[in-house]
Amino acid sequence: MGLWSGNLRVRLTAVFSLLFALAGGAVLMGTLILVDNSMDYSLNILMADRYSRLKPDDYEGATQLASSAYASKQAILDSMHANLLFKGGLTLLAVWLVVTAAGWFVAGRLLRPLSMITATAHRIAGRTLHRRIDLDAPPGEVKSLADSFDSMLDRLDEAFAGQGRFIxxxxxxxxxxxxxxxxxxxxxxxxxxxxxxxxxxxxxxxxxxxxxxxxxxxxxxxxxxxxxxxxxxxxxxxxxxxxxxxxxxxxxxxxxxxxxxxxxxxxxxxxxxxxxxxxxxxxxxxxxxxxxxxxxxxxxxxxxxxxxxxxxxxxxxxxxxxxxxxxxxxxxxxxxxxxxxxxxxxxxxxxxxxxxxxxxxxxxxxxxxxxxxxxxxxRALPVPAAPRVVPAVSASGTGADHI
Structure with missing residues (x-):
């Protein structure tokens, strides 16, 4: 069950949040690799320029320069890695929180028509077949579902009303x-x-x-x-x-x-x-x-x-x-x-x-x-909306009947 059980809004928000976290993490790692390659390339060019200034027979100076250049290059790369991971991670976390909140809001807006359908179904279970969803929304899958549900209610209402009239x-x-x-x-x-x-x-x-x-x-x-x-x-x-x-x-x-x-x-x-x-x-x-x-x-x-x-x-x-x-x-x-x-x-x-x-x-x-x-x-009867009207006939007496 896990992530896929429970409230649909929570599940959608969790999916949005997880996808953004994965995408953001991938972007951060990709950025780190690109910056690392770019810095490594730039430092190599800088070191080559310094090598070109040495005399051809100065082997001791070349050895010292290479050792110093490697240490400096590694220190620069390590500092860049730590700085990018720290600041990029904080930025990713802040944006992730904002996106999660936005996902919660957007999921609620997207699921509002379904909530209306669910509420209508609950009212119908309380014997109020006269209610309809009457969803005011642009054409789409949810609008089609709501209209189909209303059509089904119309047929059910007619069937139950006809049954009551017949009896x-x-x-x-x-x-x-x-x-x-x-x-x-x-x-x-x-x-x-x-x-x-x-x-x-x-x-x-x-x-x-x-x-x-x-x-x-x-x-x-x-x-x-x-x-x-x-x-x-x-x-x-x-x-x-x-x-x-x-x-x-x-x-x-x-x-x-x-x-x-x-x-x-x-x-x-x-x-x-x-x-x-x-x-x-x-x-x-x-x-x-x-x-x-x-x-x-x-x-x-x-x-x-x-x-x-x-x-x-x-x-x-x-x-x-x-x-x-x-x-x-x-x-x-x-x-x-x-x-x-x-x-x-x-x-x-x-x-x-x-x-x-x-x-x-x-x-x-x-x-x-x-x-x-x-x-x-x-103790208190809920106030119903306009009741389902069934043409009734007068009945004298309500004599008790038995099982």
């Missing part, structure tokens, strides 16, 4: 015939001459009809939860948990399940209707898929930066590898927890609502059986 419109279109069926069955059951067999059949049809209505309401809630949260108000999730528990207590009594409340003030900012639906789904699931004589514990906790809603229950033993499937739409554990009675959207809605509020939902199996679901909600 909302399909659910709305299904509500009308189902409501009509319920009315017709109730009218038929209300006749004085209605035989017991027809009444029993009508009750079964109403139960099936109710399940379909809950499924449609769950689809509408899921489609709404996967959009940006537009209605944001301060709300205490402890109050919402109280409402959810009170709504579920009749079901818990029929299931012979005790609900334990451990609620403390946990204020957040968000959509009260969606948050109440989230908690109601959790409590309803925990009570419905339990065992006779079991219990459900509902807790709300306030942390410095977030609030938590924790719902745990007794019940069938669930393996850790099966937990992720519980958060997928229409996935149910039909073999042990009897979840075929539900639509498989309960925990999908819980996680979608939590993520729409900037939080998350996680679950772990409880030792001995049951499940512990923890929902984490930020």
């Amino acid at each position: 909302a419109n399909a659910a709305h279109e299904l509500k009308t015939p189902i409501a009509l069926n319920r009315t017709l069955v109730e009218v038929a059951m209300g006749r004085p001459d209605c035989p017991p067999q027809t009444r029993q059949l009508g009750e079964n049809l109403l139960a099936v009809n109710l399940r379909h209505e809950r499924l449609i309401d769950a689809l509408l809630t899921l489609a709404r939860a996967e959009d940006a949260v537009t209605e944001r108000r301060p709300v205490d999730v402890a109050d919402l948990a109280n409402i959810a528990v009170s709504t579920t207590e009749p079901l818990a009594a029929r299931q012979q399940v005790q609900i334990v409340r451990e609620l403390s003030a946990a204020p957040v900012v968000g959509d009260p209707i969606l948050l109440e639906q989230l908690i109601r789904n959790l409590v309803d699931n925990a009570a419905r898929y339990n065992e006779a004589g079991g219990w459900v514990r509902v807790q709300t906790v306030a942390k410095p930066r977030h609030a938590e809603v924790v719902v745990s229950n007794t019940g069938a033993v669930i393996s850790a590898y099966e937990v992720p499937a519980l958060f997928e739409p229409f996935r149910r554990l039909t073999d042990r927890v009897g979840s075929a009675r539900g639509s498989g959207l309960g925990l999908s809605i819980v996680r979608a609502v939590a993520k729409a509020h900037g939080g998350d939902a996680v679950a772990v199996p409880r030792p001995g059986g049951g499940l512990v679901v923890r929902v984490i909600l930020p």
